[in-house]
């Protein structure tokens with residue numbers, strides 16, 4: 001009898017302890033007022049590492065590299081061939097190669113038209129574009145144009161694999177405004193490995209607005225592509241995806257920017273534009289400047305924001321882009337300011353020359369209007385509700401894993417819909433999932449019932465979902481076909497955290 005009472009008491013205490021810890025964990029995770037302050041930049045609570053698993057799983061910490069500083073590699077601007085009908089043609093070849101990333105052995109890598117990463121494809125709004133895609137690797141791949149509004153047969157999702165030795169010609173007309181997009185493989189189950197080993201490139205769309213806005217636009221002079229990735233190098237300098245693999249996202253301890261470790265750029269003491277892409281498999285970044293000075297975000301995923309947003313911190317989840325302006329006019333020759341991810345340098349900006357231009361006052365020297373994007377309508381009920389859940393191999397959307405034969409959602413072409421995307425917290429607290437939707441740029445209507453932060457009030461194709469978040473977006477599909485929506489932690493995507501919407 002006494003033994004039974006003791007057992008019952010023990011059971012009750014364990015249950016109580018479980019309930020208390022669950023409530024505590026939930027409070028930490030869903031203290032959303034702290035996670036998304038109404039100020040411009042969004043950042044998690046001070047001291048909270050966005051890469052730390054809520055369930056306490058260990059993720060790889062970034063370390064400051066001891067490699068010699070190197071000038072930032074600049075991807076070449078891809079030359080196209082103009083046809084008399086005004087269309088422009090490009091060739092993109094996915095290939096294997098080796099790249100001198102560190103001192104010692106070169107690293108075996110993948111690249112587009114080269115051994116690592118890819119060129120910048122610069123196209124204009126309204127232009128007809130042909131892209132010849134070729135796979136010269138010995139594995140299957142696909143060519144996905146992240147953020148581009150194209151028909152689904154051009155989109156390059158898992159329905160459009162290109163086998164070794166094969167090629168495909170894609171044709172589309174650029175149907176969106178100036179923006180920084182990117183391309184990467186999206187073949188079923190292998191996106192994570194192929195991006196990790198080097199496949200990613202940039203697409204710049206330019207238009208009359210970007211031509212005329214008084215912003216830095218000299219490529220490699222005051223306008224820089226900045227593709228940020230983390231990698232883990234084995235002792236022989238190789239990348240070993242299988243060894244580095246984590247089902248909740250493969251991380252590295254070394255930052256690689258445009259394929260350069262410990263990189264710097266030489267600039268004048270003037271405004272510098274950085275086009276940031278989080279091209280990492282899973283890592284979230286909290287960017288700041290080394291002296292914590294203010295910078296300005298001018299563009300989000302799908303193009304210019306309505307106005308420059310002053311900020312001291314910027315978070316980017318995998319797949320997200322942001323264009324920022326760093327004003328160096330108050331610095332002088334010889335000074336160095338660094339873009340930092342918490343306490344690890346990402347990119348050093350070294351001032352080597354005084355500008356000949358007259359210094360101007362901030363912020364009047366940046367245009368006050370960059371774009372005109374109307375607010376979405378947040379009054380109706382959502383047309384669709386999507387729920388992200390789980391971790392590791394248990395990830396799911398609406399309780400299901402990806403099945404290419406199953407249509408999950410249906411939408412009408414040209415019709416505007418409201419989608420609510422929920423990230424269900426679980427007993428372990430859950431984790432951040434970046435939500436990405438193909439073939440569109442959408443507007444964020446609300447985050448947990450509140451207006452989105454200022455830097456999310458422009459066109460988006462990828463957004464962070466914190467545990468417990470409920471985000472509403474307004475979306476219109478411009479093209480028919482089948483489009484993916486998924487978590488942009490590439491290992492979650494590969495594990496089936498993906499669904500498909502049929503647009504008719």
Ligand SMILES: [Cu+2]
Pocket residue numbers: 395432433434487488489492497
């Ligand atoms: Cu995820």
